[in-house]
Amino acid sequence: METELFKNKTMSSLEIAELTSKQHAHVMRDIRNLLSQGVAESNFGLAEYSDNQGKPRPCFNLTKKGCLILASGYDAVLREKIIDRWESLETGKAEPMAKQSLTPSELILQLAQFNVENERKMKALESKQEQMQAEIEEIKQRTTTDLHQSTIVAYISRNSIKLDVSRYGAMGRKASALCKKRGVEPTKIHDVRWGTVKVYPDEILDVVFGMGISNIN
Structure with a gap:
């Protein structure tokens, strides 16, 4: 009775790796080298x-021809193993090959890749959570019942003011200076994007922004 492999008239690179005690990555490299030299791709089906x-x-x-082409580049002992396997397939005496096991080097590489992928996903999740928290804080600032005080960001957003983010610091310093002049102490809150930020009375910010952005030093 024909085995499934012989029925399909192919032998996998995984089998060849096990037969020859080579790393599967090296067998794949050998096949790609043959293809780069112009060997017919019909003998090497990518799967x-x-x-x-x-x-x-x-x-x-x-295919059998593909196996013989590949084996031609190996030493006599490895060629014999591949040919013997084909003969056993043709006579129906072939035993199923054991599942390809990873070498220690391949296992370490796979584990490292798995860890890197997990770290990337965790960082992406943390970044998304920080962004969501920032959006929640901004919504709180914009929808609070006390609209008489705001951060620079909230004031700009609520009043649809167009201002480059690089100028936010200048506006904050102007607001702080005006608060000090008027004897007003701004409160502070924590913002996940900006760290500790000041909250100013809107009457202060009205004056600051009413001065005109072009006058801010």
Whole structure:
């Protein structure tokens, strides 16, 4: 009875790696080198398999001719192993190959890639949470029942004032100076984007912005 592999007339690069005790990455490299030299792609079908983590990884399904072409670049012992495998497939005596196991180096590399991917996802999640918190704080500032005091950002946003963010600091210093002159102590709040920011009475900000942005030093 024909095995499934012989029925499909292919042998996977994973099998070849196990037969030859080579790393699968090295077998893939050897096949790509052959393809770059102009060997017919019809003998090397690109496919996928699932690794130990269930992630799709590339592999090749080789025809008998493809296997012999690949084996021609290996030493006599490895060529014999590949030819013996084909003979056992043709006679129906082939035993299923064990699932390809990762070498220690491949396992370390895979674990490192897994950790990097997890760290990237965690940073993206933290950034998104910070952005959401910032939006919530801004909404609080814009919808508070006490509209008689605001941060520079909230005042600009609520009044639809167009001002480059690089000028926010100048406006804050002007507002602080005016508060000091009038004996007013601005309160402080924590903002996830800007850190500790001051909240000024709107009457102060009305004067500051009423002076005209062009006059801010």
